């Protein structure tokens with residue numbers, strides 16, 4: 001039995017430490033990992049916990065992220081709880097195996113510390129990796145600070161392993177801004193955390209030799225479509241389980257989570273829609289704009305996949321203008337978030353003005369002043385009743401202003 | 406709810422399953438009931454499930470077939486070890502033939518067979534085995 005880790009009521013943890021403790025408390029059976037900045041400390045801390053006797057499971061050092069996720073797939077198919085962590089290029093290298101994990105319905109937990117994708121090489125944060133994996137059939141949860149990284153990682157096990165879901169789960173946090181910034185975190189004690197997550201429930205395991213199964217079979221045109229439809233159906237219907245587990249967590253800790261995160265949206269005319277640590281800056285910018293009489297609010301996602309179309313449309317139902325903040329290189333179109341929230345609103349018969357801001361690529365700082373500038377643009381459009389600024393703009397970019405449409 | 410594939414007795418029962426009837430996870434069962442010590446049970450006695458790839462015959466992909474010559478074989482088991490499709494039949498470490506339902510005709514068994522002349526050779530698919538055996542080459546002299 002693993003040793004109990006004595007925790008204070010309030011710990012000072014960065015996002016990586018918070019995620020590492022959540023993996024430890026979930027008593028993951030197998031962590032197969034390859035280090036990559038900025039997520040390295042998650043598995044580094046984890047291996048230290050293991051070396052010091054605080055973990056019962058196995059830690060497998062592999063030679064690449066492709067192998068790390070492959071190891072997790074194998075372990076999970078064999079019938080145990082598996083998890084790992086990665087970022088950026090490592091995440092990209094895992095991409096092939098991400099689809100194996102979700103198609104085989106293995107509830108692996110992957111903590112992703114978001115970082116830019118090369119070239120040029122860059123170790124700092126943006127959301128390119130998150131967007132790269134968004135259609136891999138995983139549940140995607142977004143945290144904005146170490147407390148949320150801890151909470152959501154614990155909840156990720158319970159969500160993915162639920163017998164109605166049985167899908168892998170990613171928990172995202174921003175590289176460096178969240179992963180390396182120490183903040184107060186209120187952890188659960190070990191027994192309570194483990195009791196919340198619960199014992200692992202194996203399903204159709206490979207090591208049940210009396211009932212042999214083949215995993216990840218070849219299906220071709222006979223069954224591939226049906227398997228993918230089933231996977232999509234269960235992913236789309238996982239909202240219920242996610243909400244249920246958010247509620248159970250709230251009952252235990254008092255901390256509230258919901259599919260969509262809103263701030264001062266009750267009477268907002270203009271809103272910033274963002275993911276990651278920018279959400280907290282946007283809240284401050286919204287407060288400052290409200291002092292100037294602009295009814296500003298913030299909307300964000302807790303759950304990026306499945307995409308909560310209805311809740312997003314509802315949250316934005318009364319705004320006149322909204323800024324979709326994409327922290328990822330747009331690659332020849334509008335930002336991914338812009339496309340998704342525009343589609344959500346259009347599908348629900350809403351047509352506010354939607355602007356697209358590309359910001360913070362490769363760790364470029366995004367200040368509260370810049371976000372106030374976004375609100376000013378939105379306010380101008382809202383008052384004019386049409387887009388009086390370009391639809392796609394680049395925030396904090398050096399050189400002449402870059403904008404499209 | 407998902408159909409318990411372990412109870413399926415006939416492949417036609419699962420051919421038309423809807424997406425909501427499949428077991429999630431692209432997982433298929435090998436046997437219709439638990440088999441203890443499966444290695445000791447001869448293939449023909451195992452309760453293969455219809456979803457087991459053993460039940461899916463791929464021999465019709467073949468254009469050439471390996472023919473086996475008992476008179477020359479030294480039972481080294483190379484062909485059994487190397488066949489990628491488990492199509493060489495071996496009992497008590499004695500070769501007894503090729504399972505033509507599964508053999509894809511890749512020729513690896515012939516390649517690894519060490520005897521002179523070889524105890525397994527590729528022949529056209531349409532040729533009778535007796536005819537192939539009557540045409541077997543003679544021992545190759547060392548040069």
Ligand code: SF4
Pocket residue numbers: 470471487488489490491492493503507508509510511512513514515
């Ligand atoms: S030809 Fe290939 S598949 Fe057929 S028995 Fe030989 S090795 Fe096996």
Ligand code: SF4
Pocket residue numbers: 477478479480481482483484485500514517518519520523524525
């Ligand atoms: S490789 Fe050739 S000699 Fe060896 S067992 Fe097979 S057929 Fe016989």
